[in-house]
Amino acid sequence: MDKAALVAAENTDDGGGSSFSGLRAYGRALAQTPRRLARRACAATAPREEMSRVRARSGPRMARALRWWDLVGLGLGGMVGAGVFVTTGRAARLYAGPGVVVSYAIAGLCALLSAFCYTEFAVDMPVAGGAFSYLRVTFGEFAAFLTGANLIMEYVFSNAAVARSLTAYLGTAVGVDAPSKWRIPVPGLPEGFNQVDLVAVGVILLLSVCICYSTKESSVVNLVLTGVHVAFILFIIVMGFAHGDARNLSRPADLAHNPGGFFPHGAAGVFNGAAAVYLSYIGYDAVSTMAEEVERPDRDIPAGVSGSVVLVTALYCLMAASMSMLLPYDAIDPEAPFSGAFKGREGMAWVSNVIGAGASLGILTSLMVAMLGQARYLCVIGRSGVVPAWLARVDPRTATPVNASAFLGLLTAALALFTELDVLLNLVSIGTLFVFYMVANAVVYRRYVGDPCPISGSAQQQGRRAWPTLAFIGFFSLIALSFTLLWQFAPGGATKFGLLSGTAAAAVAAVAAFQALVPQAREPELWGVPGMPWVPAASVFLNVFLLGSLDRPSYARFGVFSAAAVLVYVLYSVHASYDAEEGGVADGGGGGGGDKLQDQGCEV
Structure with missing residues (x-):
């Protein structure tokens, strides 16, 4: 009995x-849950199928209108937010001192x-699903779903929190120190949920309309805003160097109680600062979700x-x-380092x-x-069938995922309206x-x-x-x-130094043994990670370390x-x-057997 007949019988x-x-x-x-879990949880989709049959569930294609400078602008805009104005001060004051410069270089690497x-992944499989799609073609549906759920949670919570912080920074820009002046108190609601922030909601809804209208125009707006933002940062950098003192790079304010030098807390402080x-x-990572809309x-x-x-x-x-030149590291305000200076x-x-x-x-x-x-994450998750399919639709007029954009925009706005999300x-x-x-593990697995x-023989x-x-992925993760x-x-x-050195040596030995003993099954046609498997292994190691x-309470919430x-x-x-997925096979799925196998990336 062939696969279609078998699935048809099971559907009956x-x-x-x-x-x-x-x-x-x-x-x-x-x-039938146990049997369906056995069939679907580890079921991986072939990349060609992800780019053809699965993509077609969205209807019209997204417009390929972005170039490399659009992606650079999106990357800069996505990374350089307001948090850097605070993070730098905390890392310098609490961990690395002036060595925070090296901490940033390590973190950048x-x-x-x-x-x-x-x-x-994005070059070889230019679809909008990012990490969700990458895990779906390697570790299967359940790993992709769990990752996708975490991604959507991450975006919605962080976007709501960031939008609420806009109220405070706008207040600072016009000389209003207390953000509560621009928020509406609601008596009777619990603490942390009783300050209505209409500024945050308005910004989220406005941006939602913008991204629904056009990806290219959204990219142009981002390029303009990012350019002005970078100009502000360069101005602050120049002001810091102009009014700073090079002696602050090695001299604390309280030399009697705090160590001096460029690395006052040694290598441990630099690496803790990098974390x-x-x-x-x-x-x-958001740039990879735009792959379906990139020209080349x-x-x-x-x-x-x-x-x-x-x-x-x-x-x-x-x-x-x-x-670090503006102030000695032990005089930096960890909450407002540049403003305080x-x-x-x-x-x-x-x-x-x-x-x-x-x-x-x-x-x-x-x-x-x-x-x-x-x-774009939610759009592709909708294509897979694990969330309602209407979220996958691409609007034929705007060539954007309007349904997913509107749904997540409204959800984010609802959270930002009432909720303080710092704890999350x-x-x-x-x-x-x-x-x-x-x-990082998925790119090793696929290679x-x-x-x-x-095909039976190929699958075996x-x-x-x-x-x-x-086995290597599990063992290396344990190390x-x-x-x-x-x-x-x-x-x-x-x-401690001996134990850490021994563990690091074991990690190096594990990667070297894997490289020597296990041959690669495929080579990327267009662009590949250099130094395989060392580069993704280093990424795995560093992400586990970070x-x-x-803190423990965050892990408890993550578990829940x-x-x-x-x-x-x-x-x-x-x-x-x-x-x-299985119903499509039972219905015939369209096309002959050889064509279908070719769509799935198999040689026939």
């Missing part, structure tokens, strides 16, 4: 039709390694993603250096207003890029780093295992290749976790959210996906 056993056509149909679907992994500032680089993916995506990370690293290092100088208080204006522009650009990215920002960090970790293929050969690669736990909890001294720097996502998958998504 399930009662036929949609799993959601009525209560009885849904009850029959729930009774880490971001570049992760960006390489995204770029290989603290790494999240300032989040945003380049093989040329424009590598230049756009890598170029934006390099430029942002240079800006961050210059900002850190200018701030200029307010304390004769006749320079006006610079804090300039900083508020620049930060406001940064919020607008980071919001726009994030909202572009979140809509570390949860967002965990979700982001988890996604980066998964994508050494290959793409999924339904791929299965034999999968186990050594999965990275061991190093992280030792760094966090082992008592200092020679013993995950270890976050992930459990809720699993529940949604079991009760809804696996059945919707089964109807969309």
